[in-house]
Amino acid sequence: MATSFLPKPFAHHYEIAPEYAKSAVYFSCEFAIDQSFKIYSGGLGFLAGSHMRAAADLRQNLCGIGILWTYGYYNQARGEDRELAVQFRKKEYAFLQDTGIRFTVPVHGHPVWVKAMFLPGDIFNTVPMFFLSTDVEENDGLSRAITHRLYDHDHLRRIAQYIILGAGGARLLDELGIDPEVWHLNEAHGLSAAFHVYSKHRSAAEVKKRFVFTTHTPEEAGNEKHGFNLLRDFSFFGNTPEEEVRRITGIHGDEFNHSLAALRLARIANGVSKLHGEVSRHMWENHPDICPITHVTNAQNxxxxxxxxxxxxxxxxxxxxxxxxxxxxxxxxxxxxxxxxxxxxxxxxxxxxxxxxxxxxxxxxxxxxxxxxxxxxxxxxxxxxxxxxxxxxxxxxxxxxxxxxxxxxxxxxxxxxxxxxxxxxxxxxxxxxxxxxxxxxxxxxxxxxxxxxxxxxxxxxxxxxxxxxxxxxxxxxxxxxxxxxxxxxxxxxxxxxxxxxxxxxxxxxxxxxxxxxxxxxxxxxxxxxxxxxxxxxxxxxxxxxxxxxxxxx
The missing domain is CATH 3.40.50.2000 (Glycogen Phosphorylase B;)
Incomplete structure (x- = not known):
């Protein structure tokens, strides 16, 4: 009989189906789970929310890791002349449980405290889910603001957000005492988790054994790039030395392409429709050493x-x-x-x-x-x-x-x-x-x-x-x-x-x-x-x- 890979307080609320016994964790910047839980912006979140609900319906051994955005994406309202007005309002959610888990993650060489909140699967009929926040009293104002707004306009803060999702999510799994068989990156936002895993094994093969990657966009803006030195200075690569980062990612220039690195650190990747799979293979065909790119067409619950x-x-x-x-x-x-x-x-x-x-x-x-x-x-x-x-x-x-x-x-x-x-x-x-x-x-x-x-x-x-x-x-x-x-x-x-x-x-x-x-x-x-x-x-x-x-x- 298949059992939940999560420790008892956070285990699945259903018996795991044998065909879905493999343990898997799903990293995403946003999840559209319920109208009352405003931690999403649009289609990527709608897709992730449907995935978490369907995985529960099928009784899969999967859990989700995301960010608890204090102010969400934004509240869309009207101004005095009926034009669009952007409002940022603090959100509170009584249905989340404090796990009691606290840990630090280095951001720009500075230890940032992260707390983990838990969403039991039986609240909205999803798999068990964890949401990370830096908005805690132990942090200074800059660190608290990391998890304030989804897709923050400040590109430096976005780098910090990706570190909290990826490296923070990996640290959470350490705190839980688990190492899932599959680490699923829904877009490359959680890529820093791969460097956390690499730092433990010093083996790219161990990373590739675990990681799979879903790319959602052929748009240039959707495949983020940052200066390599900037990411290094921000502790994006954790304690992995620069020469090893360059060796395992194959990126030797000044610009670090997150999607390209994900394609080289995963064992398989997928586009989100048949056509997008073809577009993605063509888009990346001149880049050596990437993993195979197939497709799984998106769907809704x-x-x-x-x-x-x-x-x-x-x-x-x-x-x-x-x-x-x-x-x-x-x-x-x-x-x-x-x-x-x-x-x-x-x-x-x-x-x-x-x-x-x-x-x-x-x-x-x-x-x-x-x-x-x-x-x-x-x-x-x-x-x-x-x-x-x-x-x-x-x-x-x-x-x-x-x-x-x-x-x-x-x-x-x-x-x-x-x-x-x-x-x-x-x-x-x-x-x-x-x-x-x-x-x-x-x-x-x-x-x-x-x-x-x-x-x-x-x-x-x-x-x-x-x-x-x-x-x-x-x-x-x-x-x-x-x-x-x-x-x-x-x-x-x-x-x-x-x-x-x-x-x-x-x-x-x-x-x-x-x-x-x-x-x-x-x-x-x-x-x-x-x-x-x-x-x-x-x-x-x-x-x-x-x-x-x-x-x-």
Whole structure:
């Protein structure tokens, strides 16, 4: 009989399934576990939260390690003129247990105290999880602030955060008296754990035996680099001598690429969709001595995300029940719209939603770049439409914030278009439950996976998307989704964006709107196809199983 690898006070609340007996620990900067637990920013956290819930459902011998962010990511609100306002508020969580474990981790040669808090798995139906904080009285102000804000704007503080996650997480495992068989880095943020393990064994083989690495982005900004000397001075490599760091990472220049080092210190790595696996192999193909890169396509925890009424209608194939429940959920979403914006949306009108992290390559404003076409869409009396945007820009990404505020100003005088704030788990749920079309229009090959459309599909919202990320493994145009034809790769960015925008309008005007209003039976058939096709492959149970069988094995 398989047993939990964690000591008794922190053991799993379920009996471990024999096929998942291998001990594994999952390092991530963010986890979206519950609306009340605000330690996440967006998709990476949503994915990690679904993984922790699915691992518990499958009774896996896995635990999670993250950071207890005192002020979270940020609270998204409105300023006096309704523009985006960034607020940092201290968070408190009565459901976390103090483990009593305290230890120090060197940061810039200075011992920083770390405390470990524990989230029992039966609180939110996850695996057991530990969260580290430096916000303790033993530390000075600088050290306390390390774990204040997720993805702090100060790049020096971010280095310190990565040390606390990686080396701090490794020290926690020492304090617990355990050495898991698998150390899973969800992005390279926890890489300093590898140097902690190396310092104990002085063997790169011992590191590679344990570590696996998931890369989530082909974006340059998502693969962080820092000066080698800066990291050395910050104690990022622990007590590993510089010449040994350079030897085991193969990095000999002035710049240290975290993702490249992770690829050389792990025994296997994975992209997060089939396409992203291909993009990642191509991206790193000229770098010698990296580990094999495969893929495990992201997924979301259906048990958490799927509305029970919609799911009941799906399993029965009952389009009348589906239509009735969808109307109820639209009315619930529209109460949020009215409360935030004073606009009264109608449940019988097709509702399109764009909601995810605001970033340039995701092109949140794409459909507004031709105002004539956009106004015609909004003022179409024969086929009315309602449009909602939501999402959190990085609080110091002023270009993305400008786009967010531009959309607020743009929609101000349109009663059927609006922008919502407070995009967290619950608002995300409302939007997926209440939308008819889920718009996803990133620049092709730049969205590693994207997961919001999966949970939208689980809740009867049809994906309208460029052909990128997970969608390539799901979409059947006109049968379960609508796909914007790929633009010619040789086009300039401006011409590519315009072609994608025109592709959107062609599909909306010729396919989506006529189908919704002119043939509701066929519309409901496509919705049911979408709901049936998104499960089981894009349910996180499949993903968590694949990690054990294909990555941890």
């Amino acid at each position: 259906k048990k958490y995300w799927a509305d029970h009424g919609l799911e009941h209608a799906r399993t029965r194939g009952d389009t009348e029940e589906l239509r009735h429940r969808k109307r109820e959920l639209k009315e619930r979403l529209f109460r949020v719209v009215a409360d935030q914006t004073g606009k009264l949306f109608k449940p019988d009108v097709l509702t399109l939603v764009w909601a995810r992290r605001f970033a340039g390559y995701k092109r949140p404003d794409l459909i507004t770049r031709d105002m004539k076409l956009f106004r015609e869409l909004l003022h179409n009396n024969e086929y009315p439409i309602q449009v909602i945007w939501a999402g959190k820009p990085y609080p110091f990404d002023y270009s993305a914030i400008d786009t967010f505020n531009h959309l607020i100003r743009l929609t101000k005088d349109h009663p059927n278009a609006t922008v919502l704030v407070g995009y967290e788990l619950e608002l995300s749920r409302y939007l997926k439950n209440g939308s008819d079309i889920w718009l996803n229009n990133p620049v092709v090959t730049r969205e590693a996976s994207g997961t919001s459309g999966m949970t939208a599909a689980m809740n009867g919202s049809l994906n309208l998307s460029t052909y990128d990320g997970w969608v390539c493994e799901f979409a059947k145009h006109g049968e379960n989704s609508f796909i914007i034809p790929p633009a010619d790769r040789s086009l300039s960015p401006e011409d590519r964006d315009r072609q994608d925008m025109l592709g959107f309008y062609k599909i909306m005007n010729e396919k989506v709107l006529p189908l919704y209003y002119g043939n509701p039976d066929e519309w409901n058939k496509v919705v049911l196809n979408s709901m049936n096709d998104v499960v089981p492959f894009f349910d996180a149970d499949r993903m968590a199983d694949e990690y054990y069988k294909n990555i941890y094995a």
